[in-house]
Amino acid sequence: MKHTSLTLLLLASLAGGALGAPSLPGGAREEAPLDGWAAQEGGTRGGLEAVPARVFTVATPAQLRAALADRNGAPRIVAVQGILDMSEGRPYTSTADQAERGEVRLRSNTTLIGLGPRAGFVNAHLMVSKVSQVIIRNLNFRNPCDVAPVWDPKDGREGNWNAEFDSISIVGATHVWVDHNSFTDAPFLDDRQPVENGKHKQCHDGTLDIRDGADFVTVSYNRFALHQKNMLIGASDKAVGDSGHLRVTLSNNLFEHIASRAPRVRFGQVHLFNNYHVGDRKHPVYKYEYGVGVARRARIVSQANAFDIAGARSCLDAVRSFRGRGADPQEGGVFTDSGSLLNGAPLGACGASGSPAWTVPYPFSPRPAEAVRAHVLATAGTGKLVERVAVAGCPTADFLFCDGFERTRAGDWERQAGSDAGLAAQPAGRRAEPGAAHDGHRARHGPGKTAEAGHARAGQRLRRDACALAASPRHPAVLPDRTPCRRAQLGRRRRRAAAWDRHRADPAAAHAGWRVEDAQARAARAPGRRPLRHAAPGDDALAAGGVSRWRKDHDRAAACVQRTERPRRAAGPGGGIELDDLRAGVPGVQPARIAPSLASQAFTAQAGDPAQHLAVSALASDGVSRLAFRATSSNPAVVEVTPAPGGITITPKAPGSAAIVLAGVHDPALQSTLTATVTAAFSAPAGGSTVAIAQAVQPAVGATAVPPDTPLRIRFDRAPRLAAAGSVRIFRAGDDALVDIVRLGEEVRAIGYPASRARATCA
Numbered sequence: 001m002k003h004t005s006l007t008l009l010l011l012a013s014l015a016g017g018a019l020g021a022p023s024l025p026g027g028a029r030e031e032a033p034l035d036g037w038a039a040q041e042g043g044t045r046g047g048l049e050a051v052p053a054r055v056f057t058v059a060t061p062a063q064l065r066a067a068l069a070d071r072n073g074a075p076r077i078v079a080v081q082g083i084l085d086m087s088e089g090r091p092y093t094s095t096a097d098q099a100e101r102g103e104v105r106l107r108s109n110t111t112l113i114g115l116g117p118r119a120g121f122v123n124a125h126l127m128v129s130k131v132s133q134v135i136i137r138n139l140n141f142r143n144p145c146d147v148a149p150v151w152d153p154k155d156g157r158e159g160n161w162n163a164e165f166d167s168i169s170i171v172g173a174t175h176v177w178v179d180h181n182s183f184t185d186a187p188f189l190d191d192r193q194p195v196e197n198g199k200h201k202q203c204h205d206g207t208l209d210i211r212d213g214a215d216f217v218t219v220s221y222n223r224f225a226l227h228q229k230n231m232l233i234g235a236s237d238k239a240v241g242d243s244g245h246l247r248v249t250l251s252n253n254l255f256e257h258i259a260s261r262a263p264r265v266r267f268g269q270v271h272l273f274n275n276y277h278v279g280d281r282k283h284p285v286y287k288y289e290y291g292v293g294v295a296r297r298a299r300i301v302s303q304a305n306a307f308d309i310a311g312a313r314s315c316l317d318a319v320r321s322f323r324g325r326g327a328d329p330q331e332g333g334v335f336t337d338s339g340s341l342l343n344g345a346p347l348g349a350c351g352a353s354g355s356p357a358w359t360v361p362y363p364f365s366p367r368p369a370e371a372v373r374a375h376v377l378a379t380a381g382t383g384k385l386v387e388r389v390a391v392a393g394c395p396t397a398d399f400l401f402c403d404g405f406e407r408t409r410a411g412d413w414e415r416q417a418g419s420d421a422g423l424a425a426q427p428a429g430r431r432a433e434p435g436a437a438h439d440g441h442r443a444r445h446g447p448g449k450t451a452e453a454g455h456a457r458a459g460q461r462l463r464r465d466a467c468a469l470a471a472s473p474r475h476p477a478v479l480p481d482r483t484p485c486r487r488a489q490l491g492r493r494r495r496r497a498a499a500w501d502r503h504r505a506d507p508a509a510a511h512a513g514w515r516v517e518d519a520q521a522r523a524a525r526a527p528g529r530r531p532l533r534h535a536a537p538g539d540d541a542l543a544a545g546g547v548s549r550w551r552k553d554h555d556r557a558a559a560c561v562q563r564t565e566r567p568r569r570a571a572g573p574g575g576g577i578e579l580d581d582l583r584a585g586v587p588g589v590q591p592a593r594i595a596p597s598l599a600s601q602a603f604t605a606q607a608g609d610p611a612q613h614l615a616v617s618a619l620a621s622d623g624v625s626r627l628a629f630r631a632t633s634s635n636p637a638v639v640e641v642t643p644a645p646g647g648i649t650i651t652p653k654a655p656g657s658a659a660i661v662l663a664g665v666h667d668p669a670l671q672s673t674l675t676a677t678v679t680a681a682f683s684a685p686a687g688g689s690t691v692a693i694a695q696a697v698q699p700a701v702g703a704t705a706v707p708p709d710t711p712l713r714i715r716f717d718r719a720p721r722l723a724a725a726g727s728v729r730i731f732r733a734g735d736d737a738l739v740d741i742v743r744l745g746e747e748v749r750a751i752g753y754p755a756s757r758a759r760a761t762c763a
Contacts, residue, residue, distance in 0.1 A: 024055065024057075024077065024079055024113075024115075025079075025113060025114075025115065025116075025138065025385060027113060027137055027138065027180075027385045028047075028055075028077050028079060028111055028113050028137075029048050029077070029111075030048065030135075031043055031044060031045040031046070031048055031135075031177075032044035032045075032135070032175075032177035032179075032218050033218070033220070034362055034363055034364075035249070035251065035362060035363060035364035035365070036177075036218030036220060036249035036251060036271075036362065036364075037215075037216050037217060037218055037247040037248055037249045037271065037362070038175055038176060038177045038216050038217055038218035038249070039218070039362055040216055040247070040361060040362060041175070041216055042175070043175070044133060044134075044135065044175040044176065044177045044216070044218070045075075045109075045133060045135075046075070046077075046109065046110060046111035046133055046134055046135030046177065047075040047076045047077040047078075047109055047110050047111035047135070048075065048111065049075045050074070050075040050076050050077045050111070051074075051075075052707045052710075053707060054074055054075060054076040054077065055076070055077045055079075056076065056077070056078050056079065057079045057081055057115070058078060058079070058080055058081065058084070059080075059081040059082055059084075060084065061084055061085070061086050061088055064078065064080070064084060064104065068104070068105065068106065068107060068110070070107075071107065072107075073107070073108050073109055074109065075109040075110075075111075075133075076107070076109065076110050076111070077110075077111045077113070078110065078111070078112050078113070079113055079114070079115050080112065080113070080114050080115060080119045080120065080121075080139060081115045081116075081119060082115075082118065082119060083118065083119065083120055083121070083122060083140070084120070084121050084122075084124065085121075085122050085123050085124075086101060086102045086103075086104065086121065086122075086123050086124040087101060087102065087122075087123040088101075091147070092123070092147045093147070094147065094148060095146060095147065095148045095164055097147075098123075098144075098146065098147055098164075098165065099164070099165075102123055102124050102125055102144060102165070103124075103125055103127055104121070104124055104125070104126045104127065105126075105127045105129070106126060106127065106128050106131065106134050106136075107131060108131040108132050108133050108134070109132075109133045109134075110131075110133070110134050110135070111134075111135040111137070112126075112134075112135070112136050112137070112139070113135070113136075113137045113138050113139070114137070114138040114139040114140070114382060116383070117138075117382050117383025117384075118140070118382075118383075119138065119139060119140065119382075120139045120140030120141055120142075120181075120182075120382070121139065121140070121141055121142070121167075122142040123142075123144060124141075124144060124167075125144050125165040125166060125167060125168075125169065126167065126168045126169070127169050127171070128168065128169065128170045128171065128173045128176055129169070129171040129172060129173060130171065130172045130173060131173050132173065132174045132175050133175050134173065134175070134176045134177075135176075135177045135179070136168065136176075136177070136178045136179070136181060137177075137178075137179045137180050137181065137385065138179075138180050138181065138382050138383070138385045139181045139182075139382065140181070140182045140382050141167040141168070141181060141182065141183045141184075141207075142184065142185075142186070142188075143166075143167050143183060143184065143185050143204050143207055143227060144165040144166075144167065144204075144205075145163075145188055145203040145204060146163035146164050146165055146203045146204075146205065147203070149161045149162060149163040149164075149201055149202060149203050150162050150163075151196070151197055158198070158199070159197060159199075160199065160202070161196075161197075161199060161200075161201050161202040161203075162202075162205075163202055163203050163204055163205040164205055165205055166205050166206040166207060166208060166209045167183050167206075167207050167208060168207070168208045168209075169206075169209050169211075170208070170209065170210045170211070170214045170217060171211055171212045171214060172211075172212045172213045172214055173214050173217075174214065174215045174216050175215075175216045175217075176214070176216070176217045176218075177217075177218045177220070178208065178217070178218070178219045178220070178222060179218070179219075179220045179221055179222070180220075180221045180222065180380070180381065180382060180384060180385045181222045181223070181381070181382060182222070182223040182225070182381040182382045183207045183208070183222065183223065183224050183225065183227065184223075184224075184225040184226050184227065185204055185226045185227050186225070186226050188203075189226060189285050189286075190202060190204065190228060190285055190286070191284070191285045202228070204227065204228060204229075205229070206229055206230065206231060206232055206261070207224055207227050207230045207231060208222075208224075208230070208231045209231065209232045209233075209235065210231070210232070210233045210234075210246065210248055210268075211232060211233070211234055211235035211239070211242070211246075212235065212239065212242070213241060213242055213245045213246070214245065214246060214248075215245045215246065215247050216247055217247070217248045217249070218248075218249045218251070219231075219248065219249065219250045219251075219253060220249070220250075220251045220252050220253065221251075221252045221253065221376075221379055221380045221381070221384070222253045222254070222380060222381065223253070223254045223256065223380045223381030223382075224253065224254065224255050224256065224258055224262070225254075225256040225257060225258070226256070226257050226258075226285070226286055227258055227259070227286065228259045228260065228286060229259070229260055229261045229264075230255065230258045230259075230260065230261045230262050230263065231261050231262060231263035231264070232261060232263065232264055232266075233246055233248055233263050233264070233265045233266065233268045233270055233298075234246055234265060234266030234267045234268055234295070234296075234298070235266075236266070237266060237295065237296045239266070239267065240267075242266065242267035242268065243267050243297060245267070245268070246265075246266075246267055246268030246269065246270070247268065247269045247270075248263075248268055248269075248270045248271070249270075249271045249272075249273075250263065250270070250271070250272050250273075250275055251271075251272075251273050251274050251275065251364075252274045252275065252375070252376055252379065252380060253275045253276070253376070253380060254275075254276050254278075254376050254377065254380040254381065255275065255276070255277040255278070255279075255291065256278050256279075257278070257279050257280070257283055257285075257286045257288075258277070258279065258286065258288075258291075259279075259283075259286045259287060259288060259289050260289040260290055260291075260293065261293055262275075262277060262291045262292065263292065263293065264292075264293030264295060264322075265292075265293065265294060265295060265298035265300055265333065266295040266296045266297065266298055266333075267296065267297045267298065268298060268299070268300075269299050269301075269356070269358050270298065270299070270300045270301070271300075271301050271303075271360055272292065272300065272301070272302045272303070272305055273302070273303040273304055273305065273364065273366045274303075274304055274305065274366050274367055274369075274372050274375070274376070275305045275306075275372070275376070276305070276306050276308075276372050276373050276376040276377070276380075277291045277305070277306070277307045277308070277309065277318070278308045278309070279291075279308075279309045279310070280309070280310040280311065281309065281310060281311030281312065281317075282310065282311060288309055288310075288311070288312070289320075290317070290318065290319065290320035291307060291309075291318045291319065292318065292319045292320070292335065293320050293322060294319060294320065294321045294322065294323075294332075294333035294334070294335045294350075294351075294352040295322040295333050296322070296331055296332070296333060297331060297332075297333060298333030298334065298335070298352075299333070299334050299356040299357065299358055300333070300334065300335045300336070300356065301336055301356050301358075301360060302335060302336065302337040302338075302340055302347075303337070303338050303339055303340070303366050304338070304339040304340060304366040304367065304368060304369045304372065305337075305340040305341075305347075305369065305372065306340065306341050306369045306370075306372040306373050306376075307340070307341065307342045307343065307347070308343060308373065309342065309343065312342060312343060314342070314348055315337075315342065315347045315348045315349060315350040315351075316350065316351055317342075318342055318347065319335055319337075319347075319350040319351070319352065320351075321333065321335075321350075321351040321352035323351075323352065332352065333352050334352055334353075334354040334355065334356050334357075335350050335352040335353060335354075336353060336354065336355065336356050337350065339366070339368070339369055340369055341369040341370070378625070592619065592620050592627055592664070592667070592670055593617070593618075593619060593670075593672075594616065594617070594618045594627065594629055594662045594663075594664065594670060594671065594672040595616070595617045595618075595672060596614055596615070596616050596617075596647070596648075596662065596672060596674060597614060597615040597616065597617070597647070598614070598674070601672070601673065601674050601675060602674065602675045602676075602677070603639075603650060603660070603674050603675070603676045603677070604676075604677045604678075604679070604743070605639075605650070605652035605676075605677075605678055605679075605743075606652065606678065606679050606680065606681055606682050606727065607652055607653065607654050607655050607678055607679070607680060607681040608652065608681045608682070609652045609682070609741065610738070610741070611649050611650065611651040612649070612650050612651075613644055613646075613647055613648075613649055613650075614647050614648050614649075614650055615646055615647040616629070616646070616647040616648060616662060618662075618664075627664055627665075627666075627670075628664070628665040628666065629662050629663060629664050629665060629670075630643075630662070630663050630664075630665060631643055631648045631660060631661070631662050632660070632661050632663075633658050633659070633660055633676070634658045634659040634660075634661070635656060635657070635658035635659075636653070636658075637653060637654055637656070638652075638653055638654055638655070638656035638657065638658045638676070638678050639651065639652055639653060639658045639660070639676045639678055640653060641660050648660075648662070650676065652676075652678045653678070654678065655678050655679055655680050656678055657675065657676065657677050657678070658676045658678075659673055659674070659675060659676070660673065660674040660675075660676050661673050661674075662674075682727065682729055696714055696715045697712065697713065697714055697715075698712075698713045698715075699712070714728070727741050727742060727743045728741070728742040728743075729741055729742075730742070
């Protein structure tokens with residue numbers, strides 16, 4: 001008998017392929033974001049491209065060592081489950097013993113990531129030495145305690161205890177991203193150590209040190225808490241070879257009761273933005289000494305950081321210069337700041353002020369310092385890893401342009417009458433969306449025109465960012481279904497001085513990059529154009545989810561570029577402008593969103609099918625807090641929808657179509673709409689033969705050690721012909737009870753009854 005096989009994809013990203021093990025978090029296959037040094041010179045991808053055989057889940061030190069043992073440079077992902085005690089319950093007997101057994105040495109092209117909020121290390125020190133392409137995410141570190149610290153009577157006026165071992169040491173390595181980790185001395189704080197030579201026997205060294213020519217490092221969204229000397233960038237004044245290296249970004253980190261070195265910098269070109277420091281100069285254990293240390297040849301650019309330090313009165317209490325008396329001014333460090341706050345007031349002049357003689361080379365958009373505390377407390381540290389929006393300030397890839405005009409009033413924006421489309425700002429300026437005209441004014445609309453940002457009720461301010469899409473019929477924009485665009489424009493016009501500006505993104509050709517141009521005019525002068533950025537076909541900077549940022553007229557502007565494989569035509573109503581979800585929000589913060597877990601906004605089923613659960617991501621603008629939402633069906637006779645934990649339950653009733661609307665409880669204007677199509681009930685073909693499932697699938701039922709992403713093949717006695725809403729049904733032989741349904745386009749993680757699916761086995 002001739003058989004036809006249908007291949008399905010089992011998504012089981014598990015160590016050894018054993019079904020039932022924890023799956024990888026979404027952040028395991030991410031590269032370093034564009035707003036940091038790690039994205040320069042080719043970017044930092046770690047183990048992003050690891051094949052299934054190079055993905056490991058480890059729960060013991062022995063498994064971790066085995067996963068990292070080989071020196072094969074191929075990408076690997078190592079997911080840590082639970083807390084790994086590298087001492088394995090056997091106390092270290094000496095510094096040498098601790099150095100050998102406690103070390104975790106990472107290889108090139110590695111992503112090390114924690115599974116869930118409680119994964120991490122104790123009695124361990126990670127070494128990232130002379131390697132490249134390393135990512136460390138979502139891990140808890142109890143800072144290692146040296147079992148044999150050494151007393152140095154010449155260290156300081158009274159001598160000091162010196163210890164070895166940092167939680168992470170980045171030594172001569174390049175392209176490293178350290179993100180969403182938590183570091184602390186707790187529960188073994190310094191005051192719990194014995195007192196010798198008149199001082200507590202300090203057993204903690206640094207938390208994260210970056211030295212000896214390390215380069216292209218981003219440290220983001222980490223929580224550093226309860227520690228004395230936190231972070232060195234450049235280990236010694238004598239390490240002159242560090243000049244030209246140590247390019248490091250620190251952003252959105254929490255420094256919580258860190259006494260000093262947050263960070264202390266020598267030689268490096270270091271960018272600090274949107275970090276939050278909280279401390280107390282009278283803390284019982286970790287008295288605040290200073291935050292940022294500016295040492296030999298440091299070149300530090302600081303922007304919109306926030307310091308809440310009890311007892312601090314000026315920048316000199318937060319930023320300390322280590323320039324010695326009589327030192328060559330050229331050898332001293334430089335610290336320049338804009339927009340930072342100390343206890344709610346401008347940071348002010350610092351002792352190491354000056355020009356850093358370098359400029360930040362990458363796109364970034366710092367949020368105001370007033371918003372840093374809330375944002376960092378909500379997002380920094382372990383257990384807060386979420387799918388990263390590609391560009392800060394642009395909520396999803398469906399948004400093409402974000403343009404900041406919060407500094408002007410709605411009355412400064414030209415409004416056109418006599419059109420058939422409008423942009424209306426809702427009360428309090430919280431949201432702007434396509435809507436009816438007010439006072440006879442509407443946005444410009446028609447072939448070759450651009451959307452005018454700023455239709456509002458009288459006296460209302462458009463004081464926050466808004467994002468929109470606009471296109472002409474010849475050059476359509478990216479539509480909600482992510483149809484690619486050939487050319488898109490977002491324009492704005494001010495009444496005053498007849499000033500206007502426009503930005504255009506134009507792909508040179510299919511498969512090519514984008515060219516971003518800025519056109520400006522003042523009064524009667526002709527527009528002058530200048531290309532701002534061109535991405536060649538191989539340039540990742542403006543690839544899908546990329547961003548190009550520039551400044552114009554002292555306002556921020558961002559082009560959030562989505563490159564697609566093959567442009568095709570798509571026109572809006574009447575061949576004019578298409579607007580996709582125009583919103584307002586805090587600059588640099590993604591808007592709240594409701595996103596069903598579907599490849600497209602379409603749901604298909606057959607009448608009488610069992611109810612299906614659909615996961616829904618409903619998140620506030622901090623990317624963490626859950627939003628309450630309602631779900632309704634426009635035609636309950638065709639499809640019913642009810643709330644369920646983590647999403648909704650959809651029950652197909654009868655053939656037909658319906659719209660399923662998900663709307664926020666507190667903000668009904670925040671919506672996501674699905675199109676539900678229900679076709680006729682499933683009917684088994686006549687004349688088919690019955691094949692035992694054990695004989696019809698490969699791999700076999702009950703197989704173990706199946707590699708991740710192994711195709712599951714089901715053999716049929718005749719070729720199946722499936723319509724768009726067709727499906728494959730699996731029935732129980734004894735009573736014809738329905739076991740499971742496999743639909744076209746679905747990602748199938750397991751096949752079987754619900755109980756057996758919970759065990760992740762195939763039946």
